Amino acid sequence: MKYIKILSLVFLAAFTLQNCSDDEDNTPTLPDFSGTFTTADQMGRPAINTVLVTDGRKDAFNTTVPSQQGAAFASDFATRLSTLSPTLATDDDRNLLGLNATEFGGVLATDVLTVSLDGTTTFFDGTNVLTGRNLSDDVITTELTLIFGGEDGSEIPTLSDDNVDANDKAFLTVFPYLAEPF
Amino acid sequence: MKKNKLGLLTAFLLAFGVIFMAADHIEAPAVQGTSADITDFYAFEGDSDKIVFVANTQGLLSPAASPDASFDENVLTEFNIDTDGDAVEDLIIHAIPRDGVMYFFGPTAATGNTGLSGTVAANSDVTIVDITPYGSTANIGTNGDISVFAGPRDDPFFMDFARYGEIIGGMATAFNDPGADTFAGTNVMSIVIEVPKSMIGGTGNINTWVETKTR
Numbered sequence: 001m002k003y004i005k006i007l008s009l010v011f012l013a014a015f016t017l018q019n020c021s022d023d024e025d026n027t028p029t030l031p032d033f034s035g036t037f038t039t040a041d042q043m044g045r046p047a048i049n050t051v052l053v054t055d056g057r058k059d060a061f062n063t064t065v066p067s068q069q070g071a072a073f074a075s076d077f078a079t080r081l082s083t084l085s086p087t088l089a090t091d092d093d094r095n096l097l098g099l100n101a102t103e104f105g106g107v108l109a110t111d112v113l114t115v116s117l118d119g120t121t122t123f124f125d126g127t128n129v130l131t132g133r134n135l136s137d138d139v140i141t142t143e144l145t146l147i148f149g150g151e152d153g154s155e156i157p158t159l160s161d162d163n164v165d166a167n168d169k170a171f172l173t174v175f176p177y178l179a180e181p182f
Numbered sequence: 183m184k185k186n187k188l189g190l191l192t193a194f195l196l197a198f199g200v201i202f203m204a205a206d207h208i209e210a211p212a213v214q215g216t217s218a219d220i221t222d223f224y225a226f227e228g229d230s231d232k233i234v235f236v237a238n239t240q241g242l243l244s245p246a247a248s249p250d251a252s253f254d255e256n257v258l259t260e261f262n263i264d265t266d267g268d269a270v271e272d273l274i275i276h277a278i279p280r281d282g283v284m285y286f287f288g289p290t291a292a293t294g295n296t297g298l299s300g301t302v303a304a305n306s307d308v309t310i311v312d313i314t315p316y317g318s319t320a321n322i323g324t325n326g327d328i329s330v331f332a333g334p335r336d337d338p339f340f341m342d343f344a345r346y347g348e349i350i351g352g353m354a355t356a357f358n359d360p361g362a363d364t365f366a367g368t369n370v371m372s373i374v375i376e377v378p379k380s381m382i383g384g385t386g387n388i389n390t391w392v393e394t395k396t397r
Contacts, residue, residue, distance in 0.1 A: 033302035037395035040218035044391035058210035112389035158356030176331035181369040
């Protein structure tokens, strides 16, 4: 009798295990996502391609891997910056970060967004620089200031701030953070 | 001296003659106006131990156009994460839609899947969410500590783009104060994923960028 009980327990255990295994097999099958996908667009920091890449090379910038963008675009960026802004016209002209056109162009050409995993994440908050990008960060004014503001950030004030400082809808404090559509 | 600089600037801008296209909206001929056109990329701390990645595409959607906007099943959105500072991705997160559902794969090692072409990382952990229709409350998918969203949202980007265009075009020499947000009242198609920092390097700095890839 005892033997039969133990035997049935063994069967029960085996059956349960089999059930577990069945459950795993029953996870929904994924759709077929096969195929080769090729880069169409890419972006790290805001507005880089838009502002600093010359018209004939915008598609090329989108399809050059970041590790090769510096070699391919840094020189173009430096020329563009010194042409665009009188405050970066010569090697002695520097921006708020202390970078001249050549150095700033070199930094921006590798178009990746650096994000801190330890501290505050922000594009610029008055203290931290380029440690991420929040929805609320006024990235355009930051970039205008770095291009037109000169050493102290105020050389051409009328071009260093577009005077739109915030979004037209409040962001959420919880996931998914972006506001509902209009 | 300042006057000279401004005069010089105007001349420079006239010669420059470029039309500014905002954060990344319609910035390059091959992608502008397509379902693969990225408008913006954000990466920030959400919960204190997590990072949020946002990829917005298909910008300047009017409220009238938004109910018909959709994700393209032939567009793969790839978040790239470089953990060792060489601007080569070490980890990737993939998002791809099918039949009203957005499938998120990873974060997973980018090994064998770096660069400009690759395949969907469908062998890695998947987090799924029903794409939120226009006008509905946001659907949020979760898998452990990962949260995901896909659907139309207000375009979080703000800028007086119109005035910038006038300045660049030589029709103005200064921004207005206050400026006018050219992107007010427009929507984008958003893909959002929040992941624990421990899954993307833990500490230090990461370099990130987003790609859309088509087949």
